[in-house]
Amino acid sequence: MRDVDDAHLDPAPRDAANPLAALRDRVVRDDPGLVYLDGNSLGMLPVATAGRLRTVIDAEWGGELVRGWQHWAALPASVGDQLGSALLGAGPGQVVVCDTISVNLFKLAVAAVRHASAGDPHRTVVVTDAANFPSDRYVLAAAAQASGGSLRTVAPDPVDGVTPDALAAALAPGDVAVVSLQLVDYRSSALLDLASVTEQAHRAGALVLWELAHAAGAVPIALDEAGADLAVGCTYKYLNAGPGAPGFLYVRRDLADRLSSPIPGWWGAADPFDMDAEYRPAAGAARFLAGSPAVPGLVAVEEGVRLLAEAGIDTLRTVGSDLTDYLIDLADAWLVPLGFSLASPRERRRRGGHVVLAHPEAYRIGRAMVARGVVGDVRPPDLLRLAPVPLTTSFADVREGMARIRDLVVAQEHLALDDARDRVT
Ligand SMILES: Cc1ncc(COP(=O)(O)O)c(C=O)c1O
Numbered sequence: 001m002r003d004v005d006d007a008h009l010d011p012a013p014r015d016a017a018n019p020l021a022a023l024r025d026r027v028v029r030d031d032p033g034l035v036y037l038d039g040n041s042l043g044m045l046p047v048a049t050a051g052r053l054r055t056v057i058d059a060e061w062g063g064e065l066v067r068g069w070q071h072w073a074a075l076p077a078s079v080g081d082q083l084g085s086a087l088l089g090a091g092p093g094q095v096v097v098c099d100t101i102s103v104n105l106f107k108l109a110v111a112a113v114r115h116a117s118a119g120d121p122h123r124t125v126v127v128t129d130a131a132n133f134p135s136d137r138y139v140l141a142a143a144a145q146a147s148g149g150s151l152r153t154v155a156p157d158p159v160d161g162v163t164p165d166a167l168a169a170a171l172a173p174g175d176v177a178v179v180s181l182q183l184v185d186y187r188s189s190a191l192l193d194l195a196s197v198t199e200q201a202h203r204a205g206a207l208v209l210w211e212l213a214h215a216a217g218a219v220p221i222a223l224d225e226a227g228a229d230l231a232v233g234c235t236y237k238y239l240n241a242g243p244g245a246p247g248f249l250y251v252r253r254d255l256a257d258r259l260s261s262p263i264p265g266w267w268g269a270a271d272p273f274d275m276d277a278e279y280r281p282a283a284g285a286a287r288f289l290a291g292s293p294a295v296p297g298l299v300a301v302e303e304g305v306r307l308l309a310e311a312g313i314d315t316l317r318t319v320g321s322d323l324t325d326y327l328i329d330l331a332d333a334w335l336v337p338l339g340f341s342l343a344s345p346r347e348r349r350r351r352g353g354h355v356v357l358a359h360p361e362a363y364r365i366g367r368a369m370v371a372r373g374v375v376g377d378v379r380p381p382d383l384l385r386l387a388p389v390p391l392t393t394s395f396a397d398v399r400e401g402m403a404r405i406r407d408l409v410v411a412q413e414h415l416a417l418d419d420a421r422d423r424v425t
Pocket residue numbers: 100101102103133135136182186211213214234247
């Protein structure tokens with residue numbers, strides 16, 4: 001094991017220079033001893049959100065009752081615009097906040113395949129990553145089937161994700177309607193090049209539907225500039241909007257009015273309250289709304305976006321990359337000699353906001369970490385995911401968390417646990 005008290009691994013100068021340090025108190029911290037490295041699964045609760053939710057519940061729902069809809073009705077589009085402008089590089093009218101990734105992916109994938117195959121009946125294939133998040137694969141397969149198409153999967157590099165060559169082979173037959181990939185891989189953290197993949201798909205005549213679950217709020221995203229067609233994402237991770245908070249979808253302005261939602265619910269209609277017998281879709285991305293907006297979740301998204309906008313996505317990215325570099329340096333020094341290996345790209349520009357370490361005992365180590373007050377998560381078969389989210393994590397937290405992991409493995413605390421899996425990992 002390398003000596004890690006080297007000056008170059010001291011967290012103090014890093015924390016002293018951290019421009020985000022002042023924002024650390026803006027989230028609720030009930031347990032000051034907890035090292036939380038799972039904000040890429042569920043972000044921490046912003047103090048402002050707790051207060052805002054109290055107002056929504058007591059004064060708005062409690063006091064205004066149904067009259068609240070006069071202002072709640074605007075939230076899916078207005079919060080979408082704020083999110084688009086602060087974090088997605090998207091101009092107004094193209095982002096709405098609603099539903100979940102799984103539901104939004106289905107709506108947009110079906111719409112995209114139907115649109116592509118109406119122009120060319122041979123374009124019915126949906127391309128995705130063979131190791132994509134399971135729900136994305138299930139939903140894309142069902143969306144392809146529902147629109148008379150099929151799913152084609154591309155085998156990714158386990159660390160670097162889908163390569164341009166692998167994607168080119170999948171696009172070669174000329175039958176692809178839509179390519180749907182994660183911008184940041186949920187397992188390895190590989191970050192794709194949004195602009196070049198979009199351009200590659202467009203050159204082959206396909207649309208692109210980006211999945212931004214692990215990217216939104218972690219890396220700068222320029223959907224408009226890249227000419228991206230469609231995107232979906234969630235808000236409970238880096239956007240700190242809470243468990244079950246609604247997701248979002250993006251539809252490029254000039255494409256929206258040529259697409260139809262397969263779930264033409266009343267909130268996606270031009271005027272939901274005209275109670276028209278005939279469905280007339282709203283203009284822009286709003287046509288992909290379906291049912292009643294989830295108001296408490298929407299205001300939590302608004303507060304989360306406000307906090308990230310104050311931090312600034314470029315600063316979040318720089319500090320986030322410094323934190324993940326630091327975590328990798330500590331892993332090299334302390335954990336690699338104990339049987340861990342890096343399963344994320346080493347180069348920071350190719351990596352999102354989390355770092356993945358492989359270890360054959362990842363499950364038991366993950367559970368032993370919780371007993372030591374370090375929360376990360378585990379993905380099968382042997383991956384430990386650690387996210388030092390820049391808004392809420394200090395360099396000292398990273399050092400402390402990594403030291404606790406080292407110490408518990410040296411003491412073999414994980415071997416004293418049975419290998420039963422928790423219901424949620
Ligand atoms: C990478 C990725 N894709 C998709 C999903 C599914 O999202 P939802 O539960 O909002 O449908 C998740 C959920 O955590 C995820 O991490």
